Amino acid sequence: MRCGDANPALETPTRMDDFVSASDGGKSVNPGEHTELVLEYASCNLVLVQAKTFSDYVPTSEYVFDRTFGAMVGAKVWLDDGQHLCPFASDGGTWIFGCQSGIYPVPSSCQATECLHGSETCP
DSSP, X not given: OOTTOOOTTOOOOOBGGGTBOTTTTSOSBOTTSOEEEXXXXXXXXXXXXXXXXXXXXSOOEEEEEETTTOBEEEEEEEEEGGGTSOOSSTTOOOOEEEXXXXXXXXXXXXXXXXXXXXSSOOO
């Protein structure tokens, strides 16, 4: 891979079942996506997933899914330049940046009804 090329191995998960097991009704975390926490907001039909999807040293990304269909409806994703471009600093440092779109954050009128922990503890 040349500097500046996108890393083809880095793909943003786009469905809820990328993070939770469909075989048990979403009651266990799928390995491999570094899921930290899954919060269900039943009254708003939403599920929030916190995960370190691209790197362990950037902030946790958050994905919002439609609870019924599992489709992503919003997110705040954190990336670093090392995943997409060569480091800019001569000391090998990287830049961290985030972007958000869609239904994010979960509306404050929604109340969490269930929590499934991955590597983090439920609030």
